[in-house]
Amino acid sequence: MHPILVLLRKDFAILLKDKVSIMITFAVPFAMIYLFGLIFNVNSTDAGPSGIPFAVVNQSDNPAAQRLVDALKAEKTFKVVTSYVIDKNTRRPLAEEDLRPLMRADEFRFALVIPKDLVRTDAIGLHLKTYSNPRNEIESQMVNGILQRTLFSNVPELLGQSLQSRARAEIGTARSERFNAAIASAVAREFGGDEGAIRARIDDGNFGFDRLGQGQAGTSSSPSGIRDVLSNIVKIDNVQVAGKDVKSPTATLLVGGWAIQFLLFAVTASATALFREKEHGIFQRVLSAPVTRSDILWSKFLYGICLGLIQLVTLFCAGQLLYKIDVASHLPLLALVCVFAAAACTSFGMLIAAISPTPESARGLSTFVIMLMSAIGGAWFPVSFMPEFIQRLSRLTLVFWSMEGFSQVLWAHASLMELLPTLGYLTLTTALIMGVSVWRFNKGRIFV
Amino acid sequence: MNPPTAIVSAKGVVKRFGALTALDGVSLDIAPGEFFGLLGPNGAGKSTFMSLISGLRPIDAGTLNVDGEGVAAGSVQARRALGLVPQHIALYSELSAEANLRIFGELYGLKGARLKERVASLLEAVQLSDRRHDLVKEFSGGMQRRLNLAAALLHEPRLLLCDEPTVGVDPQSRNAIFDYLKELNRGGLTVIYSTHYMEEATRLCSRIGIIDHGKILAQGTIDELLSRLPFEEEIRFPASPETDALSSALSRFGEIATLDGVSRFRPTTGYPLSSFYTLTEGHGLPPRLFTSQRPTLEALFLQLTGRMLRE
Numbered sequence: 001m002h003p004i005l006v007l008l009r010k011d012f013a014i015l016l017k018d019k020v021s022i023m024i025t026f027a028v029p030f031a032m033i034y035l036f037g038l039i040f041n042v043n044s045t046d047a048g049p050s051g052i053p054f055a056v057v058n059q060s061d062n063p064a065a066q067r068l069v070d071a072l073k074a075e076k077t078f079k080v081v082t083s084y085v086i087d088k089n090t091r092r093p094l095a096e097e098d099l100r101p102l103m104r105a106d107e108f109r110f111a112l113v114i115p116k117d118l119v120r121t122d123a124i125g126l127h128l129k130t131y132s133n134p135r136n137e138i139e140s141q142m143v144n145g146i147l148q149r150t151l152f153s154n155v156p157e158l159l160g161q162s163l164q165s166r167a168r169a170e171i172g173t174a175r176s177e178r179f180n181a182a183i184a185s186a187v188a189r190e191f192g193g194d195e196g197a198i199r200a201r202i203d204d205g206n207f208g209f210d211r212l213g214q215g216q217a218g219t220s221s222s223p224s225g226i227r228d229v230l231s232n233i234v235k236i237d238n239v240q241v242a243g244k245d246v247k248s249p250t251a252t253l254l255v256g257g258w259a260i261q262f263l264l265f266a267v268t269a270s271a272t273a274l275f276r277e278k279e280h281g282i283f284q285r286v287l288s289a290p291v292t293r294s295d296i297l298w299s300k301f302l303y304g305i306c307l308g309l310i311q312l313v314t315l316f317c318a319g320q321l322l323y324k325i326d327v328a329s330h331l332p333l334l335a336l337v338c339v340f341a342a343a344a345c346t347s348f349g350m351l352i353a354a355i356s357p358t359p360e361s362a363r364g365l366s367t368f369v370i371m372l373m374s375a376i377g378g379a380w381f382p383v384s385f386m387p388e389f390i391q392r393l394s395r396l397t398l399v400f401w402s403m404e405g406f407s408q409v410l411w412a413h414a415s416l417m418e419l420l421p422t423l424g425y426l427t428l429t430t431a432l433i434m435g436v437s438v439w440r441f442n443k444g445r446i447f448v
Numbered sequence: 449m450n451p452p453t454a455i456v457s458a459k460g461v462v463k464r465f466g467a468l469t470a471l472d473g474v475s476l477d478i479a480p481g482e483f484f485g486l487l488g489p490n491g492a493g494k495s496t497f498m499s500l501i502s503g504l505r506p507i508d509a510g511t512l513n514v515d516g517e518g519v520a521a522g523s524v525q526a527r528r529a530l531g532l533v534p535q536h537i538a539l540y541s542e543l544s545a546e547a548n549l550r551i552f553g554e555l556y557g558l559k560g561a562r563l564k565e566r567v568a569s570l571l572e573a574v575q576l577s578d579r580r581h582d583l584v585k586e587f588s589g590g591m592q593r594r595l596n597l598a599a600a601l602l603h604e605p606r607l608l609l610c611d612e613p614t615v616g617v618d619p620q621s622r623n624a625i626f627d628y629l630k631e632l633n634r635g636g637l638t639v640i641y642s643t644h645y646m647e648e649a650t651r652l653c654s655r656i657g658i659i660d661h662g663k664i665l666a667q668g669t670i671d672e673l674l675s676r677l678p679f680e681e682e683i684r685f686p687a688s689p690e691t692d693a694l695s696s697a698l699s700r701f702g703e704i705a706t707l708d709g710v711s712r713f714r715p716t717t718g719y720p721l722s723s724f725y726t727l728t729e730g731h732g733l734p735p736r737l738f739t740s741q742r743p744t745l746e747a748l749f750l751q752l753t754g755r756m757l758r759e
Contacts, residue, residue: 281536285599288502288532288609289555290524448505 020364028368035375038387051388052143053108054078055131057096060118064161068114068151077146081108099131103241104412106404109133110143119161129237135411137250139382164203242412249411251323256406257379259315260399261370264345266311267304268366271349274300275359278446293447297438301346308342309335316410325410333409333419340426341402347433348398354440373397401425455480455529455607455638456501460510463496463662470496472662473510478640478655480606483633485653486642487745489755493662494642495535498611501640502532515606528556530607531600535615537592538599541585545576545595548584549602556603563602570598573628590621597625601632608632610641614648626652646745658749665752673748679703679714682743683724685733687711694731698724707756714743 001009015021036042058069073080083091084098099111111131118127130147134140168176184199243249274296277283286296313335319325327334352369356362374380376390377399383391394400405422408414441447454477463471471493478484486494499505500512503526511518515529539548549567558566571577574594584592597613610629614622629652633639643649649656650670657667666673679702685691687706695711698704701723702715715724721740728738750756 279536280541281534281538282540284499284502284504284534284536285532285538285552286555287504288527288530289552289603290527290557291555448499 018360020360023364024367028364028371031368032371032375035372035390038390049142049382049385050076051079051391052077052110052139052384053081054143055081055094055099055102055108055111057094057099057111057113058082059096059116060114061116062118062161065114065118071150071153072112072147075146075150077143096129100241103131103133104414104418106133106408106412109135110140110147112147119165127235127237129239131239131241133241133243133412135243135249135407136253136382136384139384160202161204246326246411247324251319251325252407252410253378253403255315255319255323255325256403256410257374257399259312260341260345260402260406261374261379263308263311263342264348264370264373264399265366267308267342267346268349268352268362268370270304270307271300271346271353272356272359272362272366274353274446275362283447287447293442294438296447297350297441301343301350301434304346304349305339305342308345309338312338312342316406327410330409330413333414333416334406336416337402337405337409337419337423340423340430341398341405343430344398344402344426344433347430347437350437351433351440353446354437354444373399376400378403398426398429401429453479454513455515456640457513458497458510459512461497461500461507461512462509463493463500463505464508470662471500471507474659474662474664475510476657476664476667478638480638481633481636483629483639483641483652483654485649485656486640486659487644487646487649487656487749488642488659489644492644492659494644494659495611496662497659498532498609498640498642502530502609503527528603529605530609531603531605533597533600533608533610533613535611535613537584537596539584539592539596542583544581544583545571545587546580548595549599552599553602558603566602566604570601573601574598575624588618588621589616590618590624593617593621594625594628597628605637607638607640610639612643613641614643614645646749650745656745658745658752660749660753666748670745673745674743677714677743677748677751678717679743680717681715681721681740682747683713683715683738683740684710685713685737685739691731691733691737694728694733697727697731705750712747714747 015025054072056069056072058065069080069082072078082094084094084102085091096113099113103109103111109132113129113131115127115129128151130144132140132143164176164180167179171179180202181199184195184202187193187198188195246252283296287293313327313331316325316327316334316338320327348369349366352362352366356365376386376394377383377397378394379399383394383400386394401422405419405426408419408422412418456476456478458477459475461471461474462469474493474497486497488494496505500507501514503514514526517526517529540551543551546567549570550563553563553566568577571580574597576591576595576598579587579591584595587595593613593616597610600608608629614625617625626648629639629641639652641649641652653670655667655669656673658665658673666676685694687695687709691711695704695706695713698713701719702713704714705712713724715721725735728735746756
């Protein structure tokens with residue numbers, strides 16, 4: 001056999017014996033492709049995100065307002081919240097004053113208030129009010145777009161009602177009704193149809209705005225054109241609940257996401273260095289001194305926290321220089337979150353080292369899990385873009401809660417009390433993972 | 449009855465790894481100031497015994513005391529009494545020689561001027577003072593071995609465990625290590641030295657335990673051990689077609705074995721050497737083919753196990 005073929009065969013033989021390489025070559029990219037496919041609904045005709053919590057407070061008694069609420073409920077992008085849960089069995093309709101505290105608690109990040117004066121009498125147009133916590137710019141642009149589409153696609157008669165209302169205010173009810181009757185009669189005479197039905201539609205403001213954007217065949221909808229026209233006559237008051245003075249919310253997420261991902265790589269590498277110390281016989285020497293296994297593990301844990309704290313704070317400071325993220329004003333709380341995030345990441349690294357039989361398998365496993373956690377935990381793109389079951393899974397990842405902590409501090413300017421639930425979750429995660437790791441280390445063979 | 453002064457006392461020590469019994473009822477006492485050799489082939493149980501003495505692993509049966517303390521309980525006093533020189537270069541290769549010694553000294557509670565003095569003194573002793581700031585990974589194998597030894601001596605242990613400390617070392621560094629260990633032993637340090645090199649055990653140790661398959665087969669001074677052999681001389685000659693007939697004839701007067709192209713004749717006690725040379729003359733073989741020497745521990749091991757030490 002030609003030497004090239006012999007050497008080629010040798011490389012394949014080695015590859016087949018190296019499970020880690022096989023995993024990194026095939027399994028990791030496959031899992032990522034599958035995950036991204038789920039996130040972007042590749043196999044679904046109904047693409048796009050779903051289940052974004054969206055609160056609606058309907059203060060209007062206009063039937064069209066309720067139709068708007070129903071249309072929003074039918075929109076799969078949103079999970080519409082209209083009730084305030086007092087306890088397990090008691091709830092009441094959501095009120096406007098509930099919105100701010102619930103949004104600060106991140107129960108939802110977008111809300112629509114349909115006010116009593118939805119149909120304006122002082123001018124032509126509609127009046128709506130939105131509340132937003134746009135900590136993710138992509139998400140908030142998408143939500144606004146879908147809200148406009150829903151509004152103009154489903155309840156265009158609201159605009160007609162507005163015109164009718166304005167006419168009544170200007171020329172009086174009697175003259176307005178006579179005008180409508182004359183129009184209905186003329187339309188029926190010239191174009192056919194039942195005059196009564198046409199009159200009823202005109203009275204309801206149903207002027208057929210929804211058909212303005214239809215193409216010649218009448219089958220393809222083009223709502224953007226009509227949106228452009230109508231958006232100028234719909235007055236939407238927006239109240240930004242958090243992050244008004246944050247210059248670059250995208251940068252906050254960008255830095256936080258990548259920092260936490262690479263911290264995971266760094267602390268996992270540090271923990272897997274335990275294998276090297278074992279191979280070099282260093283544990284043998286150290287444990288023959290008045291040193292316990294716990295001393296070794298806790299020193300690694302503390303090292304990971306220190307490394308994580310330094311790395312995260314350094315990267316956020318770099319973010320301040322590059323993207324004007326306001327780190328300096330929130331440094332104490334940010335450092336606190338960094339400590340808890342670093343502890344959670346370190347415990348993860350320790351777990352990888354504790355459950356892996358070899359350093360190679362630890363590297364393969366950590367690469368896979370870190371990329372997976374980063375993807376579904378929101379380090380790469382908003383969690384709300386993912387299918388709902390992945391959104392539920394993402395809450396089990398320490399990446400999600402670390403990013404949540406960073407956002408709370410840098411975006412929402414949360415207080416220590418507001419941070420406690422997030423810190424509590426990170427602490428619980430750390431304790432749980434460290435418990436399993438220490439148990440595995442003591443059961444395993446890394447120290448003997 | 450164990451001597452009350454034994455610094456290491458093992459009685460019926462058993463250690464198992466699953467189905468494998470690595471140590472099977474090991475009993476021995478090592479007195480303070482001894483240079484005790486643990487001689488056996490690879491896999492005999494030497495390193496396992498060392499790891500038990502240093503408290504790295506628990507024993508499964510028997511008793512094992514170091515400096516009067518049971519090591520199974522992880523006694524701090526027992527740990528402070530001993531220094532371990534592992535088989536591997538157990539050093540942080542990315543750090544300097546001095547940094548390594550400082551770390552291991554601090555683990556034993558040394559600090560300040562005392563630590564500084566011990567580090568300097570040991571670097572001097574192992575002839576690495578001028579390389580104290582160099583990274584360990586830049587050292588030769590011999591230099592790393594010397595530093596590996598120094599790291600075990602920082603806290604001035606009463607007992608030094610050397611687990612094959614000269615593996616892969618050049619002859620010059622090996623001699624330096626041997627000389628230093630001898631000097632330490634003369635200063636009162638008890639040394640337990642495990643090796644599969646008979647020459648090292650013979651050269652260094654005042655008393656030797658021969659271990660195989662987890663059992664101590666024999667222990668004592670070299671003279672005591674060799675006196676167990678049923679012959680006093682070993683005559684070697686090349687194994688070749690010319691000497692085949694002689695080998696056959698000699699088998700009536702003692703033991704004959706061939707290894708690596710060399711025949712070894714161990715005559716039974718009382719067999720006169722004059723008869724041997726008469727026999728060789730009779731086969732027309734010149735005297736220059738034959739060398740006579742005192743039997744070695746290798747011969748004893750062969751006698752005890754039927755195998756050579758290196759097998």
